[in-house]
């Protein structure tokens with residue numbers, strides 16, 4: 308062990324300073340798109356250890372790359388090639404400190420895996436509503452640092468809305484204890500909101516106090532086949548009116564995305580027969596009913612009956628039980644995995660006003676087809692909150708090499724469209740190292756200046772996650 312390894316081992320224990328082959332799994336991102344080098348992967352157990360590691364790094368000017376479940380889709384949690392920093396792996400900080408059912412909150416470590424937190428809430432007869440495809444691996448710290456969204460934002464909001472308090476270790480190792488379970492607190496700047504979504508560039512989130520909600524009596528799910536993206540928007544309006552706050556999810560998936568899932572996982576099937584099976588779009592709708600499953604299903608039958616009679620949908624499948632409902636969600640959650648298996652793809656995570664999504668998709672598809680004949684639209688996402696994962700992939704006429712060659716121009720063309728439609732180039736995945744150039748291009752100079760001023764104040768040596776958000 309060299310000197311600096313010994314220093315870090317004194318803080319976290321020799322077993323928790325990983326190097327060489329032990330460190331390797333943490334140096335490449337989930338997609339295998341970004342990889343880098345690090346002096347070591349360091350695994351602290353508690354806030355005091357994080358503070359001591361940060362203090363040591365601060366005094367030696369060693370960059371720190373915080374990492375949770377490493378499911379970032381923008382290369383946010385992996386180091387660059389310089390090898391001059393450490394990865395701070397937060398997964399040992401997975402304790403639940405307090406469950407306050409009278410206040411409907413949990414206070415917990417940043418390394419808790421999201422699915423474990425959902426299960427803990429369920430055991431306590433409560434709901435923690437953040438839900439996303441990576442929930443079996445991603446951590447609360449990562450969810451906070453990226454202000455994660457997921458499938459229930461339409462009803463419960465994103466991670467920022469679900470969080471009441473934070474504990475953060477700042478640049479010189481100082482610990483800010485902001486673990487307040489308050490729903491109202493107007494005492495100056497909202498520091499909590501500054502750290503949420505900061506992608507590890509301002510400090511290390513060590514703990515959080517998050518909100519719980521009543522468990523719905525039943526969750527009912529339906530899949531629908533839709534003839535056009537315009538019809539999908541009209542359907543959204545109809546179900547919003549019909550279900551009110553009981554509408555907890557409204558996802559759309561292009562035909563190509565679900566066909567890709569069927570090809571990648573032979574046990575998964577689009578639940579329709581032809582011609583609906585080949586509809587251009589599919590919708591996944593979730594209703595959280597406060598009365599009963601029967602009541603929810605009845606509501607679905609009424610609304611979807613109306614949608615059928617108005618020709619807004621071609622077909623509908625209402626899940627009769629939990630197994631069927633899970634199968635529908637599994638199709639949706641398997642899209643990213645299937646995409647990874649299918650070959651190269653270009654992923655964008657855009658948001659524009661919901662009302663303009665059909666126009667955006669039609670125009671942008673046309674621009675890309677004209678420029679890159681054979682490119683395939685693999686879009687899906689959270690239509691209910693205006694966030695589309697506008698992805699494109701290859702075909703027989705457009706292979707992996709073509710995708711790689713097209714990547715820079717595709718980003719540029721799509722991002723230009725996003726800004727023309729008054730949208731944003733990241734709805735939930737963040738900026739990481741994938742979009743830091745684009746951010747400079749599309750954010751106004753004054754916004755970039757204010758962000759830079761905050762970064763320089765809270766991280767004067769630039770040790771927190773360099774190269775992410777800022778170039």
Ligand SMILES: Cc1cc2nc3c(=O)[nH]c(=O)nc-3n(C[C@H](O)[C@H](O)[C@H](O)COP(=O)(O)OP(=O)(O)OC[C@H]3O[C@@H](n4cnc5c(N)ncnc54)[C@H](O)[C@@H]3O)c2cc1C
Pocket residue numbers: 337372373374375376377378379380383384397417438439440441444445446447448449450451452453454455456457458506507508510511512513643644735736739772775
């Ligand atoms: C299949 C799949 C589906 C996904 N679906 C969604 C979705 O629907 N919605 C969505 O929002 N995202 C989604 N994502 C993206 C990703 O899962 C989320 O961004 C998630 O919140 C990241 O959590 P993580 O623990 O894996 O963080 P990591 O990937 O480890 O880190 C993400 C960022 O947070 C920083 N960070 C991590 N922990 C801390 C900490 N304790 N303190 C400070 N900074 C920290 C890292 O440095 C990095 O910048 C998906 C990813 C996959 C692979």
